[in-house]
Amino acid sequence: MQTYSPFNKPIRDLESSDLLNLKHTSEGWYIEYKREAPTSTTIAKSLSALANTYGGWFFVGIDEDSKENPVAGAFPGVERNEVDAVLQRMRKSAADHINPTPYFETKVLWGPVEQIGLEKDRCVICTWVPQSVTAPHVHKSGVIYRRVSDASEPKPENDRFVLDQLWRRADDIKQQHKKWYDRDPEFSDYEKLKPYVRVMLVADRWAEQGIWIDANEDEIRSVLATLDGASTIPFDTVHTSAEGFIGRQLNGNDPNNLSLTWRLGLDLVSDIIIPLPLYEVDTIQSLKIELDGYAYTDRFIGILNKYAAKKYRIVDLNYLFNVLRGVAEIQERLCKIAKWADAYYVKVKILNAWRTVPFLDILPVVERFEKNGPPMCLDSVISLPQGSHPESYTEVSRFPEIDVEMDIDESEGAKARVLLQAIAMFSNLALSFGIPRWIPCENDANLSPFHKELEMAGLRAIEVQRRRNERGSSAVGPISAA
Structure with missing residues (x-):
């Protein structure tokens, strides 16, 4: 304002x-x-x-x-x-x-x-x-x-x-947040059957501080298209829109489908759509083929074998953390362009995930499923935090304190901050899918810290996707495997 x-x-x-x-x-x-x-x-x-x-x-x-x-x-x-x-x-x-x-x-x-x-x-x-x-x-x-x-x-x-x-x-601002919250993507008939994660980011929840991104299309393209390491989720197509800019990942994807998409407003309000791979199979053997390349496929399938399911709907979450790390990295750059030095806020929505079982290729997660049974999404739309009020977001600190138990090198401060921001985003999604937000590893010398396990699972997901592409599978993830 x-x-x-x-x-x-x-x-x-x-x-x-x-x-x-x-x-x-x-x-x-x-x-x-x-x-x-x-x-x-x-x-x-x-x-x-x-x-x-x-x-x-x-x-x-x-x-x-x-x-x-x-x-x-x-x-x-x-x-x-x-x-x-x-x-x-x-x-x-x-x-x-x-x-x-x-x-x-x-x-x-x-x-x-x-x-x-x-x-x-x-x-x-x-x-x-x-x-x-x-x-x-x-x-x-x-x-x-x-x-x-x-x-x-x-x-x-x-x-x-x-x-x-x-x-x-404040009524107008509250109404704007409600309209934004309710404005889920327009899905095709095909897409209505596929799960997506919607990440909503806002810096100035009450629109009081006059945030403005003063950048041209080429500058925004550079921000959205260049990332590092495990978080690589380049948006290879960037163009202007009525509200600001849109970035899409089209390399290897049908442009008619809703691929990984970033809607960016000039007021530093962002809407990120992340498609999740869904495997709908009738037999365990078919699922084993789809998950070929993961470390704990056999143990996960062993869990499912305990139940007399006639059809399996499995949502693959192994990409998710590395994608969120890329989101946090991009958001950090956008905050700098907008000269925004404070925290920003996040809300996540899970769409079209009704009656799906999550799979995360991490040993402690699979062990929990073995002990307690696999979780299942029972709602088509899940939102965390719930509600559309301007105060109903999770705060993401731009300068979080680094926990030495996370085995993060403090000399790499910028990367560590991005990593912790990604963990903050992942936390609500994990809770929504019934998987752990965090798993301590101090009692198991064979386990890496949870964030590193998540990163490695994401790298395995890229290899799994590459094998699917070679087979011509339709289960395409948010990152196109080269």
Whole structure:
């Protein structure tokens, strides 16, 4: 959601010289100047009022020219040794004095800037507060504040109509999320019988922060088509769409079929469709041929032999983790293009998986099936987390802490972060299919960490797919085997 700005750039790109613009910018609906850092209570009033009204800017270290001419007149700034304390006070004030806490960003702009008299070792603290869709933000005093015209101080709001509008401000965003959640792919008659995973990614759930991907088609093509190692899922076809871009994997696939697809919005909202191989066979021997190349095929088939099934519907999950690793790698690049430094959020939906048994070619998983019986999807559509509310997503940290038990080399920080993001995505899918989210391996020297077992199963899946292609099988996976 865009709000007024006295600058022609986002706050993260501001430079000290941009403060010159404020010499012609009056205090009022969108702007508030403070010569010195106010108290925590006053800061909370100002931040909540801006969030409740139209959004705007709060500056510390600037004095208005006069009441008759309320533009920035003097820039005394904040001393260097006081800056950390002021920033901490602002964060604590928002967290302790406002409910719910509004989103805001801050940037410190240092002198010297001779044109405005900002001296060396002094700075102006700039705070941008977008108009909030989670309004009203209530001050701890119990009062709802709003900016009013050219008033230099926020005013209490008690108009029932205005308050009702504040409460309903989030309705449009909630409705947009519901429409997005409900908008599953349009399947052909053939595709309605095949299972798919739908991965929904969003960075700014409440659309408050004005995220925008400023990149052309060639730049997006480079992001979607170049990946490393086990996570290789290149989108060899990329083109523009009404909402942004679409990437598809067509190499080796019929272009009329719904192959691996990435729908990317310019607001960093993504919809990824991952087809899953499905084997519908009448005999165990036929299934054994389809799974030729996996390490634990015989043990898995032994489990199925215990049951008097007339037909087997097996969904192959061995690609899935490496595909998600590729998704996380691409998402990380897109976040950098959009200059998004925070976490993003994920929701997964499993489509058309009714009455399927999952197969994951990992020994501890097969052993659990032997002990407890194989799980089966009993629903055609499964969603985790459930619901369509903007808060109903799983947070994926961009900078997760690395667990030493995972045997990840911390020197490869970027790859480790991508790996942990993939694990976060895989976790909900694993739960939906009835397989373990994580399996400890400290008691078995013959087992690699679970994420490495998942990676190796994915590499075996590529070989299995290659053998299927040679046989002319119709069970095509999300990665085309060369």
